[in-house]
Amino acid sequence: MAGMFAGPQEMMGYSFNTAPTSASEPRQHSFYPYTDNGGSTLGISGADFTIMAGDTRSTSGYSINSRHVPKLFLIGGEGPKNKGARIVLSVVGFAADGDALKEKLDKEVKMYKYQHGKPMTVSACAQRLSHILYNKRFFPYYVHAILGGIDEEGKGALYSYDPVGSYEREQCRAAGAASSLIMPFLDNQVNFKNHHIPGSGEGHDLKPVVATPLPKETVIELVRDAFTSAVERHIEVGDGLQMMILTKDGVEEQLLPLKKD
Amino acid sequence: MTSIGTGYDLSNSVFSPDGRNFQVEYAVKAVENGGTAVGIRCKDGVVIALEKLVTSKLMKPNANKRIATVDRHIGVVSSGLVPDGRHFVVRARAEAAEWRKIYKAPIPVHSLADRVGQYVQAHTLYSSVRPFGITAIVGGWDSETEVPVDGQVGSGPSTGAGGKKEGGKHGGPFLYMIEPSGLFWGYYGAATGKGRQTAKSELEKLDLAAGTLTLEQGVKEAARIIYVAHEDSKDKEFELEMTWISSLSGPTKGRHEEVPKEIREEAERLAKKSLDDDDDDEEEEKKDDKMEE
Amino acid sequence: MNHFPQAWGRPRDDIYGHYNSSYLQTANPTQHTQSPVVTGTSVVAIKYKDGVVIAADNLASYGSLARFTDVKRLRKFNSSTVLGFGGDVSDMQYLDRLLNDLDVKENYSHADDEASQLSANNLHTYLSKVMYKRRTDFNPLWNHILVAGISSESEPFLASVDLLGTTFSSPSLATGYGAHLAQPIMRKLVPDEEAVKGISKEQAVDVVKECMKVLFYRDARSMDGYSIAVISKEGIEIKENEKLENQSWQFAERIRGYGTQVN
Numbered sequence: 001m002a003g004m005f006a007g008p009q010e011m012m013g014y015s016f017n018t019a020p021t022s023a024s025e026p027r028q029h030s031f032y033p034y035t036d037n038g039g040s041t042l043g044i045s046g047a048d049f050t051i052m053a054g055d056t057r058s059t060s061g062y063s064i065n066s067r068h069v070p071k072l073f074l075i076g077g078e079g080p081k082n083k084g085a086r087i088v089l090s091v092v093g094f095a096a097d098g099d100a101l102k103e104k105l106d107k108e109v110k111m112y113k114y115q116h117g118k119p120m121t122v123s124a125c126a127q128r129l130s131h132i133l134y135n136k137r138f139f140p141y142y143v144h145a146i147l148g149g150i151d152e153e154g155k156g157a158l159y160s161y162d163p164v165g166s167y168e169r170e171q172c173r174a175a176g177a178a179s180s181l182i183m184p185f186l187d188n189q190v191n192f193k194n195h196h197i198p199g200s201g202e203g204h205d206l207k208p209v210v211a212t213p214l215p216k217e218t219v220i221e222l223v224r225d226a227f228t229s230a231v232e233r234h235i236e237v238g239d240g241l242q243m244m245i246l247t248k249d250g251v252e253e254q255l256l257p258l259k260k261d
Numbered sequence: 262m263t264s265i266g267t268g269y270d271l272s273n274s275v276f277s278p279d280g281r282n283f284q285v286e287y288a289v290k291a292v293e294n295g296g297t298a299v300g301i302r303c304k305d306g307v308v309i310a311l312e313k314l315v316t317s318k319l320m321k322p323n324a325n326k327r328i329a330t331v332d333r334h335i336g337v338v339s340s341g342l343v344p345d346g347r348h349f350v351v352r353a354r355a356e357a358a359e360w361r362k363i364y365k366a367p368i369p370v371h372s373l374a375d376r377v378g379q380y381v382q383a384h385t386l387y388s389s390v391r392p393f394g395i396t397a398i399v400g401g402w403d404s405e406t407e408v409p410v411d412g413q414v415g416s417g418p419s420t421g422a423g424g425k426k427e428g429g430k431h432g433g434p435f436l437y438m439i440e441p442s443g444l445f446w447g448y449y450g451a452a453t454g455k456g457r458q459t460a461k462s463e464l465e466k467l468d469l470a471a472g473t474l475t476l477e478q479g480v481k482e483a484a485r486i487i488y489v490a491h492e493d494s495k496d497k498e499f500e501l502e503m504t505w506i507s508s509l510s511g512p513t514k515g516r517h518e519e520v521p522k523e524i525r526e527e528a529e530r531l532a533k534k535s536l537d538d539d540d541d542d543e544e545e546e547k548k549d550d551k552m553e554e
Numbered sequence: 555m556n557h558f559p560q561a562w563g564r565p566r567d568d569i570y571g572h573y574n575s576s577y578l579q580t581a582n583p584t585q586h587t588q589s590p591v592v593t594g595t596s597v598v599a600i601k602y603k604d605g606v607v608i609a610a611d612n613l614a615s616y617g618s619l620a621r622f623t624d625v626k627r628l629r630k631f632n633s634s635t636v637l638g639f640g641g642d643v644s645d646m647q648y649l650d651r652l653l654n655d656l657d658v659k660e661n662y663s664h665a666d667d668e669a670s671q672l673s674a675n676n677l678h679t680y681l682s683k684v685m686y687k688r689r690t691d692f693n694p695l696w697n698h699i700l701v702a703g704i705s706s707e708s709e710p711f712l713a714s715v716d717l718l719g720t721t722f723s724s725p726s727l728a729t730g731y732g733a734h735l736a737q738p739i740m741r742k743l744v745p746d747e748e749a750v751k752g753i754s755k756e757q758a759v760d761v762v763k764e765c766m767k768v769l770f771y772r773d774a775r776s777m778d779g780y781s782i783a784v785i786s787k788e789g790i791e792i793k794e795n796e797k798l799e800n801q802s803w804q805f806a807e808r809i810r811g812y813g814t815q816v817n
Contacts, residue, residue, distance in 0.1 A: 030588045033689050035718055058722045063733050065714075066724035067746070096686050096719035139690075260745075332658055354662065358655065365651065411654050412647035414614070415624040 034142045035060065037095040038236030040176035041071050042226060043146040044190055045156030047213040049247045050148040052088045053223045054176075055231070055258060056240035058095060067239035067260065069095065073102045074244075074251060075147075076109030076120060085251060087125050087149040088244045092176030093163070094142035101141045105129055122149030126159040126167060134165030144175035148246055156246070171211070178230035178237045185229070189222055190214065216245070224256065231259050272388045284392055285385050288441035291394035292341035296327075296499065297456035297490040300338070300398040301483050302436040302449050302469060306476035306507035307400035308520075309336045310483035312456065312491055315498040328504045328519075332357040332367050335401035336504045336517040340454030341441075342394035349397055353377050365410040370401035374437035374445050382443025392441045396453040399439065402506040402515050403432035434506070456490025463489055476507055480520055484528035485535055492536070501529055586693040590642035592616050594627045595775045596732030597638035598765045599700045600740050601710045601725050601750045602758035605786030606702040608636055608712075609762045611770070612794070613777035614643045620777065626794050628781045632657055635674040635703030636783045636790060637681075640729035641717065642696035649695060652684070653677070674703025674711040674785075678721070686719025694718070698729040703785050710750065710786075725750050728765070731773040736765035755784060767798050771805070 041054035054071035057064060071092055077085030089105060091098030108128055112120045120128075126147050133141055140163040151157040160173035172190045174182035187193040195209035214222075223243060231238045238261065243254040269275055270283035277283060296312040309328055328338045329350040337353055339346035356376045360368035377399070384392045438453065439445040450464035463486045467474060474482070480503065487501055503520040507513040520528075565573060592614050599608035614622040622643075629637045629650050637653075639646040660672055672680075678701040688695050694717040705711035713723035725747055726740035743761050744750050762782065770776050778801070783792040 031586070031692065031694055033692065033694075033718065035720065037720065060720075060733075063737075065720075065733075066722040066727075068724070069722045094718075094720075096682075096689070096721070099682075099721065100686060100719075330661060333661060358658070361651075361655065361658075412650040414626055414643060414647065415622060 034094050034097075036093065036142075036177075037065070037069075038177045039071055039092050040174065040178040040182060040227070040230055040234070040237050041090040041092045041144070041146055042172070042174040042179075042182055042186065042223065043090065043148045043158045043160070044172040044186070044214075044219050044223065045148065045158035045170075046216060046219055048150070048154055048156060049216050049219075049245060050088075050150065050156035050158055051216075051219050051223055051243065051245050052090050052146065052148045053227065053241060053243045054090050054092065055227060055237045056242050056255075057236065057238050059236050062235070064239070070242050071098070072242050072244050072253075073106070075102075075106050075125065076113065082106070086119065086246065087122055087147065088246060088251060089129070090146045090148070090175070091143045093144050097141040098143045098145075101132065101143060101145065104132055108132075122147070122151050122157045122159075125149070126157075126169070129159070130161065130165040130167045132165070133161060133163065137164040140164050144179070146173055146175055148244070150246055150248060154248055174226070176237075178234040181230050181233055182226045185226055186222070190219075216247075220245070227258060273384075273391060274386055274388045282385060282442075285442045288341075288392040288394045289396075292396045292441065292453060293455065293457075295340045295343075295454050297452065297454035297460055297487060298338045298340045298398055299453075299460050299464065299483055299486050299490075300400045300436045300438070300448070300451040301464070301467075301474070301479045302400070302434050303474045303476045303479035304472045305434070305511055306402060306479070306505055306513070307336070307434045307436055308476065308479040308483045308503065308505045309338050309398060309400050310487050311338050311502040312454070312487045313500045313502050314494075315500060322500065326502065326519075328502055329353075330504075330517045331373065331399075331401075332361070333516050334367055334403070334506060335370055335373060335399060336506060337397055337399050339395040339397040340457075341396060345393045345395045346397065349377065349381070349393060349395060352380050353399070356380075361411060365412060366408060367404070369403050370399065370435035370437065371447070373401070374399050374435075374439060374447075378439050378443050378445045380443075381439055381441065385442060394441065396441065397439045398451050398453060399437045400435065400506060401517065402434055402508065404509065404515055405430075405432035406509060407431075434508075452486075452490075454490075456487075456493060459493065460486050460490045476505060476511060480505060480524060481528045481531055484525070485532040488529075488532040488536055501525065503528070586691075587642070587645075587696055590645075590696040592621060592643040593696075593775070594625065594640055594643060594646070595773055596728055596730040596736065596769050597627065597640045597698070597700045598728040598732045598736045598740070598762055598769070599638060599702045599712055599726065600744060600753075600758050600762055601712050602753040602755055603751050604710065604755065605704065605784060606636075606710050606712050607755070607758040607762045607782065607784050608638045608700060608702040609766055609780055609782040610638045610640070611766065611777045611780040613775070613779075615775045618774070620775075623777060623779065626781055628783050628792060628794070629653075630783075630790055630792060631677055631703075632660075632671055633789055634671065634785070635677050635701065636785050636792065637677075638700040638702065638729075640698040640700075645695040645697050649681070649684070649697065649699075653681075656680070673706040674701055675705045675713070677701055677703070678711070678713045678715065682715040682719055682721045685715050685717060689718045700727050700729060702783070704787055708787060731776075732765065732769060735768050735772055739765055739768065755786070759784065763799070767801060770798055770801075771803075 038059035039055050039057055043052045052072050056068045058066045058069035071090050073089045074082035074085035075087040075089050077083050109120050145161040147159040149157050159167050159169050161167040172186045192209045192211045196206040200207035227241050238258050241256040241258050245252045269277035273284045296314045298311045301308045311327055313327055328336055331337055331353045337350050357368045381393050384390050436448050437445050438448055438451040449469035452460035503525050505520050506517045509515045594614055597610040610627040612624055614625040627639045631653050696717050698716040701713050703711050714727050715721045725744040728736040766780050770778050778798040780796050781794040782796055
């Protein structure tokens with residue numbers, strides 16, 4: 001029987017004989033769920049403090065969406081204003097994902113406190129953030145996150161992440177549009193890369209300067225210099241500089257102007 | 262009820278030999294207790310009033326509202342088992358939302374009464390449920406003008422095909438009362454609860470069918486009737502809860518809202534005054550009698 | 555004569571050619587919006603000391619065809635917020651109905667308490683979550699929306715959300731072409747939040763009208779009939795059938811290289 005309805009070699013063919021054609025082929029999707037909202041962030045940890053910073057410009061292509069969209073968020077404080085928070089998250093990349101990530105982490109840190117009756121440590125929060133990012137690895141949060149706080153020993157803690165949750169604790173990290181401009185500057189000024197003790201030898205015998213934790217005031221100056229320089233060379237960075245200084249006493253926020261061009 | 266203990270009152274969906282469903286009749290009994298509720302259909306709106314008995318002095322005055330809004334233009338009040346009334350409202354709201362999903366317009370009051378009526382009636386059919394222990398008053402206003410469908414973006418053709426026939430009468434005030442059996446009728450004035458008999462006889466005096474009573478007068482009458490109906494249970498304290506729905510040109514613009522405090526208090530003042538006057542009259546009559554002696 | 559019932563009434567391939575049955579298939583992957591269909595163009599809005607002014611023209615385009623000319627793209631939500639929709643009109647209608655349902659439900663829980671009504675910032679947060687969820691499901695609502703109104707703190711509020719769920723707020727905002735043509739004009743008036751405090755309602759209305767005119771001159775998908783709304787603590791004034799005034803096409807004479815003027 002089946003032979004009667006076979007292919008075009010038969011004398012007569014009918015529509016119901018043939019398998020569907022084009023409709024079941026893979027479909028081309030023209031909707032792209034990501035965008036880049038520009039901007040840059042950085043974090044530097046010291047002996048007893050951590051400084052987080054980010055510019056406040058939001059862009060779409062060559063357009064400036066707004067001159068004031070913060071990239072730094074307090075995590076796990078009290079109430080809608082996050083009073084008394086001791087952890088700061090910075091996110092740069094796709095802002096909508098950044099907001100979603102911030103809200104999820106904030107919710108979980110708050111839930112931890114409600115359920116365990118004590119605030120989450122930075123190291124625990126850091127690992128939780130890694131898991132949140134990794135859980136969405138097949139449709140990632142398109143963000144470069146940096147998490148800052150004070151650890152259980154009272155030292156400055158700073159963690160940086162890739163979009164799918166790989167993370168490490170570092171002394172300093174720059175992320176976002178101008179990261180390639182800021183990071184080498186930080187390597188040189190915070191970790192003293194390419195600093196040598198004069199006259200300690202010739203060529204490879206030159207002794208490197210050993211990095212020591214910098215005082216807070218110096219770091220604040222470094223952050224401001226890093227951003228004023230980045231603003232000159234990168235069009236997506238500018239408008240305002242949001243800085244959060246974390247110490248054992250809590251978080252102090254500063255807002256400084258940057259060039260608006 | 263004489264048939265108690267005959268076995269025919271144990272389950273819904275079982276008729277007694279003389280063709281009664283006792284469960285429904287018991288439900289009607291439940292309604293006969295609890296505060297009086299009245300609804301008045303005036304010429305330019307509907308008033309709903311409730312005698313809310315204060316069951317505890319520990320409850321916050323003017324809180325725990327009992328008259329509910331369904332969609333934006335319908336008010337529902339019930340007497341009987343309060344939780345049953347709450348469920349009734351939940352269902353009414355779901356029906357109104359469902360109607361909007363399909364027709365992109367507010368549900369007409371009659372359609373809502375019909376749908377919740379069907380729902381209440383369904384609770385007389387199955388042994389797994391019991392009938393609603395409430396009688397509900399549903400009042401609302403159907404828009405007298407053309408309303409844009411939800412999400413409408415343009416005005417449509419101003420002339421030619423697609424225009425609306427002029428001169429047709431649309432919308433207006435509507436009032437329905439739904440009983441535990443699922444039965445519902447449209448009314449000019451409706452009353453339920455403990456003082457319903459008194460309230461009904463007062464409502465009959467108003468000649469509502471003439472369609473001359475205004476909403477403002479209706480508010481005063483509703484307040485007065487609640488106060489009159491309360492006379493029989495004078496020992497209990499109560500709060501007057503009152504809502505209204507006016508025409509689009511009236512004070513609520515076709516929405517179901519609480520009667521503003523000032524207007525309600527004025528209506529209460531007048532209600533108390535008229536009661537006092539009646540008392541005075543009676544006393545005067547007694548005095549007259551004595552004089553004659 | 556063919557004896558197979560399946561073949562009765564069917565076109566024969568040897569006469570009509572191979573029948574394309576692809577449209578009959580129902581086992582396709584579910585299809586979502588990949589591009590908008592009937593669209594609205596720019597929405598512009600600016601804050602002033604007591605509120606916000608927002609405007610959008612009344613045109614809905616079908617590609618390059620000016621399809622509907624009385625489409626109201628400013629939508630009122632309760633007494634404190636107006637939404638301006640750019641992008642797909644059917645998605646706008648969906649959102650309008652969604653928010654209408656929300657408003658009905660809000661009324662159930664606190665009908666006569668002005669303070670607990672949803673404010674403009676509440677609505678913006680809600681919308682941003684709806685939009686972000688839909689983009690995450692690869693089923694976007696193809697709109698760029700401006701939310702103009704009064705915030706919970708009784709301050710003027712203006713913010714935007716787009717089909718990706720991206721949100722931002724600024725003293726002045728514009729979607730689509732407006733972001734390029736109208737924003738620079740408005741930013742001159744309100745460069746920052748501080749400047750907003752010195753702007754009167756009249757100034758804000760004037761600059762918005764100026765922006766609508768510039769957009770009509772340069773945006774091919776725009777129209778001279780528009781809607782404008784002013785939202786303040788006193789309430790919402792909305793005018794839906796405005797016409798652009800004082801147009802001057804003198805600049806057009808200096809444009810070379812189009813139409814009959816070759817050089």
